[in-house]
Amino acid sequence: MSKTTMTRRGVLKTGAVAGAGVALPTIFTASSAAAYTNEPTGSTVKFGFNVPQTGPYADEGMDELRAQELAIEHINGMGDGGALNTFSSKALGGDGVLGKKVEFVTGDTQTKSDAARASAKSMIEKDGVVMINGGSSSGVAVAVQGLCQEAGIIFMAGLTHSNDTTGKDRKANGFRHFFNAYMSAAALAPVLAKEYGTDRRAYHLTADYTWGWTQQESIAAATEAMGWETVNNVLTPLSATDFSSYIAPVLNSGADVLVLNHYGGNMVNSLTNAIQFGLRDKMVNGKQFEIVVPLYSELMAAGAGENIKGVYGSMNWNWQLQDEGTKAFVQSFGKKYGRPPSNSAQTCYAQTLLYADAVARAGSFNPCAVAEALEGFEFDGLGNGPTLYRADDHQCFKDVLVMKGRDNPTTEYDTLEVVEKTPVAQVTYAPDHAMFGGAEASLGTCNPGA
Amino acid sequence: MLGMNKKDTALMIVVAILALGAPILLNPFPTESAMAQFNAGYPDLMQRFAIFGIFAIGFNILFGLTGYLSFGHAAFLGVGSYSVVWMYKLLDYNVIWGLPLAVVTAGAFALLIGYVSLRRSGIYFSILTLAFAQMSFNLAYSVLTPITNGETGLQVYTKDPQVLLGANEANSPHFFGLVMNSSSKIAMGGWEFTFNNGYYFCAVILMVMFYLAIRIFRSPFGMMLRAIKSNNTRMTYTGLNPRPYALAAFVISGMYAGLAGGLMAAMDPLAGAERMQWTASGEVVLMTILGGTGTLIGPVLGAGFIKYFENIFSKINDNILHGWFSFLPDGLEDFVVFIIHPFIGKGWHLTLGILFMLVVIFLPGGLVEGGQRLKKLVTSKKDDSNNTAKTEPAE
Secondary structure, eight states, X not given: OOOOOOOHHHHHHHHHHHHHHHHHHHHHTTSOOOSSTTOOOSSEEEEEEXXXXXXXXXXXXXXXXXXXXXXXXXXXXXXXXGGGTTOSOOOOOSSOXXXXXXXXXXXXXXXXXXXXXXXXXXXXXXXXXXXXXXXXXXXXXXXXXXXXXXXXXXXXXOSOOOGGGGTTTOOTTEEEOSOOHHHHHHXXXXXXXXXXXXXXXXXXXXXXXXXXXXXXXXXXXXHHHTTOEEEEEEEEOTTOOOOHHHHHXXXXXXXXXXXXXXXXXHHHHHHHHHHHTTGGGOEETTEEOEEEEEEOOHHHHHHHGGGGBTOEEEESOOTTOOSHHHHXXXXXXXXXXXXXXXXXXXXXXXXXXXXXXXHHHHXXXXXXXXXXXXXXXXXXXXXXXXXXXXXXXXXXXXXXXXXXXXXXXXXXXXXXXXXXXXXXXXXXXXXXXXXXXXXXXXXXXXXXXX | OTTOOHHHHHHHHHHHHHHXXXXXXXXXXXXXXXXXXXXXXXXXXXXXHHHHXXXXXXXXXXXXXXXXXXXXXXXXXXXXXXXXXXXXXXXXXXXXXXXXXXXXXXXXXXXXXXXXXXXXXXXXXXXXXHHHHHXXXXXXXIITHHHHOGXXXXXXXXXXXXXXXXXXXXXXXXXXXXXXXXXXXXXXTTEEEEEEHHHHHHHHHHHHHHHHHHHHHHSHHHHHHHHHHHOHHHHHHTTOOHHHHHHHHHHHHHHHHHHHHHHHHHHSSEEOGGGGSHHHHHHHHHHHHHHOTTOSSHHHHHHHHHHXXXXXXXXXXXXXXXXXXXXSOHHHHHHHHHHHGGXXXXXXXXXXXXXXXXXXHHOTTHHHHHHXXXXXXXXXHHHHHHSTTSOOOOO
């Protein structure tokens, strides 16, 4: 026999438990349907900065991170406002974006597509970022851009110079402020013709991956158009550190210009080897032997030291420019970190501001609205002069700098000098250019996710 | 049950509970709390736990049973990924075409590499496999670019044929309409749990593969493999030829790796050459040793351990540290952050390296041995309390 004792307290307890049990399923329905991926609902919004913190481009990555942190400060109204004061669009009021304070998370791309995608995915899925910015390699940029397209968030590319990023691999959710190999070639070729003449024979050493190939293709086409002859193109493995065996045959090839389609540590090593072989002291075909490095960076210049004196190359931006935007940014960056920013830092800074500004103008974080605000956007005051974000391929069009290794550097940052500012008209190309995927390349449609 | 003894059934049930409950078990901290940084219950990381678990289980069949240390298993991982992405490009996004192909091609590669490499043993075998893997990596990275799309990684373009693609078919990997990257989020109090299709797909395959590994471990074939490890010469003297057994183990573990690689591409439709690099091969060795070589559950634990560090510790930056220690006075806060700084963010390798050293020195049997010691500690205490009255003989 069981004995039942019913007390007031017991009934209340049972009732409360039963009530909670009945109410339980309703909390499962509490998750609201978002209009797009990672719609920010609180008082803050998160940006994701995915930069190489380890591996060959770690230095560039750390400099990008500095600039991104500075951009967040300026957007949130801290510090001196930097280039926001000179930016032509005034949609940002220094109180965050659309009244939300901006926060950020960081990830390490390791300069590997796989690792970069893993860290980007964790930022999207775990931290709920609305935008990813940064990176220092075209392979990584293309991979992360594809991921952002699938996930439905905006990708603001960092340093990526391959034609493919906004060429055959262009995506509706991806945007590039940095210039590309075609632009480098278009800007460099006339300067090279003026300095070295139009009857030169060029020998290319090219890093054996997509960026190297597109740059070699671009430079060869542009120099051949003005009368140069391409003697040979030798592909070198990305992991190579000693280029002596590649330099030796150059002397016997009858070439009188060596083009190094290398970046980062590759370029530092190959240029050093070339100088050690005394290439620049040689006379070939009755002309002085010359070396060209189409894509320069401050960090590479610092690594190559003495060897870059008088060597021509191109850059997206340099801290020595004298326009208002550059001055404001360099001053703000210098005050915080005690050094001038690199050109990869500047592109990330500009991209972060451009994204925030586009959100403010669109009035929404919806990636499709933001993309629409960025497409065909014309702006000035971020350091590159008047710039257009072309709607057809999401590539920025602006002046390109032709640089030369300075003969008498005064400080450790003063290693390069600006030779010429190539006007934007000279580096513009059609969106369906053959080097950019031709007529087949398309952005696809914008994906808001969710 | 299912041809397993009681102990293995219990282990299988534990693995099933862990695998199916991961989205809840790995999210112990409320979303808004400061500790949410350490939550691992988001789809991408859980998928990685399952995929690298499969990879490590397969590697353990070779290394744990036969003792042949392969440094080239990442090659099979890459081959699996490329197979699956090619099936996306040619047929459609259904993973049913790619995954079996990934297993078959990886098996074929393993047969080829294994046939050559297994002519030697010990360090020479390791070097041979390493050489083959580096060859595969270099081929994928530059030489075979038309097939692998080189450094950029193989991906699907709109202009690809995709002959089986239906009008209403999902535009991302799916299994007969079950879209891998879609998930349902359930908010419960301060917690939010994400139940992802792709993860559960991987988890089910992980359980099947784990079951298969148990059966291999307990089979006469598994006994032969152990014989190779314990005394290869004696095995030859008894009239058995060890090489076919070793080759079979090599191919099986290659197929596991191919499946894992295929699943990576099934979760994320891109195949990069980096996943074939020697560092990736080394990683699976670390996973197996860290977890416990030759044990069933060890490699899965090791895989989870390493992936957790890679994805969680690498994302802690100085700002977060300052947030944690903001209660300290300014000078002290900066000092504490300065001390911890080298071990987080880009320094996660350092933290992992120290932990790996500690495990290898103090727990040579890996995490599994750690668990066993803990268990012994608990049970021996119980014994003590029972045996207090018993008199011990003097020495």
